Structure formats: C-alpha cells, structure tokens
Amino acid sequence: MEPVPRRMLGCPLCLRLLREPVTAACGHSLCSRCWSAARGCPVCLESVGEELQGNRVNVLANGLLQKWFPEEGQPSAVAECGQGPISHSHQNLSLEATECLQKGQVPLTWEHSSEKYLIFQTMASDATSKLSEERESISDSDEYNVSYSCPCSRSVPPELLSISDFECSVCASLTKDVPIFVCTMAFPRISCPLHIFEPRYRLMMRRCLETGTKTFGMCIYDSVKIFADFGCMLKIEESENLPDGRSLVSTVGGRRFKVLRRGHKDGYNTADVEYLEDKQVTGVELTDLCHLHSRVYAQARNWFDHLPSILQRRIHTQHGPIPDQEGNVQASPDGPQWCWWLLAVLPMDPSLQLMLLSSTSLHQRLTHLQRVLHYLVQNQIL
Template sequence: MSGETASCSGIILEGIDDVEDYVSANEGVGFWDRYRHVYDHVEHGNQAFRENRFEEAINNYTRASNMKPGDPIILGNRSAAYMRISLFLKHRSPTASEYRPLSGLDMTTLAELALKDAEKLMSLQNDAVRSYILKANALILLERYEMARDIILSGLQVDPSSNILQASLRNLERMPSSLIQTRGHDRLERTDDFDCTLCLKLLYEPITTPCGHSFCRSCLFQTMDRSNKCPLCRTVLFISPRTCAISVTLNNIIQRIFPQEYAERRSEQDSLINFGNDLIPLFVMDVVIPCQKFPLHIFEPRYRLMVRRIMEGNHRMGMVIRDPATDAIADFACEVEITECEPLPDGRFVLEIESRRRFRILRSWDQDGYRMAEVEWVQDIPPRDATDREDLQELTNNAAAHARSWLSTVKASTRDRRKLEAIYNVEVMMPNPQDPERFSFWLATLSNRRPSERLELLRIRDTAERIRRGLIYLGAESPGCRVQ
C-alpha cells in the first residue's frame, strides 16, 4: 500500500490508494476448504475498490468480515474504502447535490467507521505500520490533527524508515498553525513515544537493538556495563559502543521534529563529556606523578562509563588516592591522558596512560557512580631572580647527567628482559633539562617510592627541593633495583 490520494483541506492522505490482496497474506494448509467464500468476497471487494466503486467494495468486505471476524486484511481494506468515500464527499461541491442528491452515511460517520476498523486492526497488529497509517488518516479526516500526529510518531517508532508515515508527518507540519492546537511557543504537543525508557528523556543518539527496542546510546551502554541483556526484554545483546551504529533515520526524525529539546539534550550530553578547564573526573586508585607511563585495566561499571565519556571528550582524567587515615580522597592528584584505548568485547578497557600535570582538589562529588572534582592547577614557585634561575638550572643539568649515568649502569647490569623494557620506557619519558619542574618529577620516577612519598612530591612547590629528594632516592637505589 503506497502512494497518495486526493487532498483533504490542504492535507494529502498517504497510503490509502490501494488495498491488500488476501491470498498473499492468508493462503495455507486448509485455507481454501474453510475460507473459499471469504476469498471470493475480498477479491470482488478489491476489484471494486480499484475501480472506485467503494460502496460495493465495502459491502463485499462486510460479507467477508461476517464469515471471518477480526481478519486484519479485511479490516484494513474496509477502513481504506470508508475513507475513500468520506474523501469523495468532502471534496464534493455543495451545488452537486442539487443535481444528484446522495443518500446514505455522511462523511463524518464514514470516517468514524474507518477509524473503528483501524483501531481494531491496531489491536490485532500493533507492530504493523499499516494500522498506524490507516488510523492516522482516519483521524485527519475527522480533523483530530494532534492525535493523528501522535499516531504517526508512534508508527515511526515501529518503522523509522516508513516513507508513507514520513510523508504524512511532513504534510501535517505544512498545515496552517491555526488548524492545529499548539502548546507554548507554537510547538506541537509531544508524547513520550520518542522518550528513552531508561532516562525518561528525549532519545539522544538512539540505538535500536536487534530485539527492536530503542535507547539513548549512552543509557544503553551504561546498563550493559552491568549486564549484556536488553533492559526491556532481557534478550542477550552482542553489540559494543565501538561497532554499534546510531539509528540515523530515527535520530534525524527526532532532531527535525523536536529541534529545541534535541539541542537541550545535546548540551546536557556535552556537559558530561567536555568538563571545562577546572572540572575533571577522578579515578580513585593510586598516586601518580607527572612523567609516568603505564597500562591500566578498567573493569568496574562506573569507570567503564567514565572512560567512554572521557574518550568522547579530551581523553583526560585525574588519578587520586584515598587517604586511609580519613577515608577521604587526597587533596593533591595528577592529571593523566589516555594515549591508547582498547575496548574488550565484554565491556572492559585496556588503557595506556601518561601522566601530565598536578592539581589540588577544591571540592568533589559523585556523578553517575564515579567522582568529579573542581580543581586548581598547581605549579612550582618560580625562582626569585636570575641568580636563583641559574642555580636551579645548574642543579638540574647535574642531576640529568647523574641520571643518565645511573640509567647506563642499570641497563648494563640488567639481564632481565622485563626490567630492561621498564628502564627504556622510563628513559624515553625523560624531559628536557631546560624544564626543571617537569624534570624533577621524572627524576623521582626512577626510584620506587611509597604512595605517601609520591603524594608529598605533588605537594612540594620548590623545584630544587624536589630534585634534591630525587637524587637522594636515586642514591638509595642499587643498580639492580626495578625502575618504576
């Protein structure tokens, strides 16, 4: 059933220019023995419909319905026939009745009968697009435009690619606003047909699962962190954020119909991804200091969600430790950047991390299970004058030379392949000695320090003091010790 028929008060009724054949939908074992006469009536009705003899078509459909009540094909065809007669009467000029009076039902009653058959059809086949097309057209004939629009939107949930429903929606949107009641700022009233059943908000970046349910992309994968089943029907889902595509047609429909609310949803989602300069998500695990590089395995559901959001943003988060004495997170921490991210099929992540800069936490709070923090970025107090800068640079150059010598000794005395790989990973992170502050942190990474000592290094704002401590730590390490 496709195409369009005549217009109705400026609205074109889509999809009622033809009817469905009975055989293709109903033939089977024993059908001809039981329903031969039903088939004959439907066939005669379809022929009459296609020859614009709609009253005759309705009579045949009614006889068939009496023999086989509740048949979807018969109900749908009769509904279309009722609407075609109603359309004819609606377009008939007032003067025509002076020459050829009509008897029988008026156009409104015929439209009501069409709606009744369409509603019965929908109760039998609520997953069939045809029932939504017929019901929407009957409501348009009855000038119940808002209800017709709701039915069209519901039908697009069933089949977002339906050309007939999309055309019907465009036709409604072209109607004069005076014909359609609006709610606030001339916006059409919206139902919950396009809401996510998880967050109860307008679908944003919707994904339709193989079992036919649609959710916001972020909502679906947040639930899949705990279970790989559809949140509604519990069907096992074999999809992942990396390979699962957004339902483009559904997304475009939502964006076009609800532009303002969609923009609000985009802004809301952006706030979860782009945190701003002074906001950062926290991974509570250990103390890290700048100039470190290490792997990280993410398996907790809350941190899987956090990593997904980070990877859609700037790829950065804070690494912080919880103070065992107060059971609160420490006041100083370090920003890290995810340089490599490998999602695993079960939702876990294997990351490669590089630490960047330190910060002090001003306040923190829970957000969707993980912690967010407002921070201030911390730098060392600069030298007071040129003499202090020269002394600091000389100290840094001497420490760099000592560190290179130490690394050469360690590499020469180490035969273990893993230890050698760790040494090379640390060596490649060595910053230019012309940046004393950054070099001071790298120097501390050559030795194994307790979390409390690393936390203290983050709090120190005297570069020279940190270099001196780094040299002391290095002196306590034997050439065979493992490099951190």
C-alpha cells in the first residue's frame, strides 16, 4: 500500500471532506467511520492504536469544518448509502489545511494560537487559486456524483477566521471571567507564596485546580474599584492542604493584564482582561535600550551586594537570587526577569509598582528603576 498524498481538509482514505475527523497518535486525521474500518494509517502506515477504539473526534478540526463549510460538511443521501463514484479529478484536489488540522489534537496554549491562526489564514487564501486550475477538468456528471462537495470551491471569508478558534475552550488563554485574588503585588516570572484561609479564596483555589487551569489573576486593593486596573496572572505550582481547611500555595507570576470588566462569582471577584506586551524597538532606540539595560543591571547588582547579609538572606529566601542579565532584552513580552525581581524586593510604594507593572515601555521601567536605585544609595536607605 502506497502512502496517500496529503490533502487539505480531506480524508486520505475516502478522499472526501473530513467528517467527524479523528486524529491518531501519528498526527494524521481521517473520518471517524474511515478509522473504524482502517487497519492502519493510510498516510504513514502506522498501526491504529487502541486509543482510537472510541473514535474521539478532533474538536478543533471538526469545529473549523462546521464553521467554514457548514453545507459541504453534511453528507448527501448518496454518500449515506455508500453509492456514487468519486471522480479522479476530485481525488486530486489540493486541500491545503489538513497538515495543520492533523496536528490539531495537540493542546494549544497562548504561545501557539497566534502562529496557528497565521498559518491557516495563509492556507485558506492560497487554496482558491490552486483549485481554479483543477476545477476545469471536472465534468458536470462528475460534480453531480460527488458525495461531498469540495471544501475549497470558494475561499474562506476573512470574517470567519478568528484566533479564538485555535484557543483552548477551557482556559481560552484565560481572558473571560478570570478569578481575581485581591491581595498583593505580583510580577511576571517571580514567585509569590500565598496562605489561603478565607472561604471564598479556598473555593476559588479549588476550582482553579479542578478545572486544570491552575491559573488566576492577582491585583492589589483599590478603595474605589475594589481591585486595581492592572494585575498579573499567577500559576499554581504546588498546593499543600492543612487539616483545618487552610492551604499553603506556591505560585509564580505569568502575564500582565489590564482589567476590562469587573464581575463577581460566589463571593470572589472576576474580570475580563486583556494581556499586556512591551513595545518592540529597533535601530538606535534598541541600541540605547541595551546600554541603559546594562547600566541599571550593574546598579542593581551593586545595591544588592552592599546590603547587610541578613537582608540578603531574607530576600534570597523569599524571592531567590537576582536573575542573570539577559542577552536579548526584548526576548520576553514582559521584558527581562531581573527587572521584576528588583521591583519585588525594592522598598517602593505600591502605586509606583503598579505604574511600572502597567507600563509597556521597558525603557520607562529601567529609567524609573535607575532613579529609585540612585535615591536609595544616595540616602543610604536599605
């Protein structure tokens, strides 16, 4: 048996539009009923594993097929009866998105969703031009007998392409109804140990763990709005339950966010949020930024090294050692980790910390940190 050529949105076994696609461990997708009859993958020839006994449908691929081609995705009466030949020219139609959809069962996180979206956007636009040449060879009789119409007989409308289609339906990168813990400042990639004792937050933590997201937002208190307009996501790394119902939770900071809408759920706060990213700079601006970055890092090192040993040990115990200087200052959307470490340990007013947390300019954050360090050293404030 020769491997079947890859096709876009098409089943490599029946050569029709995928219907209820099932994805094997090898990464290839077939119609669910085709998998039931297959002894092995027709693309790579690997055996069908036991995990496909239940024919679990690839949710991502199935959702896109139903959204993009709702009419074409429905089998005709001829197809249900197993009658009607599929023309050779239809078998050779290039259906350009299967390669990505075949990998769609891999869990998607916010790091991957944008990349997947761009890939599909390009493929959807390219498919129509490739189809126009092949359709000329399809006769009227052939088209009449085709059980599934070709999914690329028209281009995918741009309004049907959405990045949300490639995000996890459970966590969605956690932008809607995000649980909010109103307590203290938290910063990206910096540890934040918590002692949970209030019933509302015990419920919130239990739900975060049970849903598998293990993620919630942290904001400081605001006398007018209940919690601040900006905060930081926290990821639960470990949770130790105590006999009386309290818990000790180890978390680490994730992405920064801006609050768009406030809500309430079973006693604790929630919010719809959008994530923040530092603005990228190039050319002379980037050169100046790198020089400033090196100078402020040296100042931070010098300040920490001259602290009393007891303070150094206390900081080390709670936040760890100062992170190393990063070569690429724009590698992370939140900037260098050591800046957030410094913000967490410096004796600063929470309002200033919040302002720097919300800033999308690394240059601005470094400039403020430089001023704070200079003030502390000049006034011998520890």
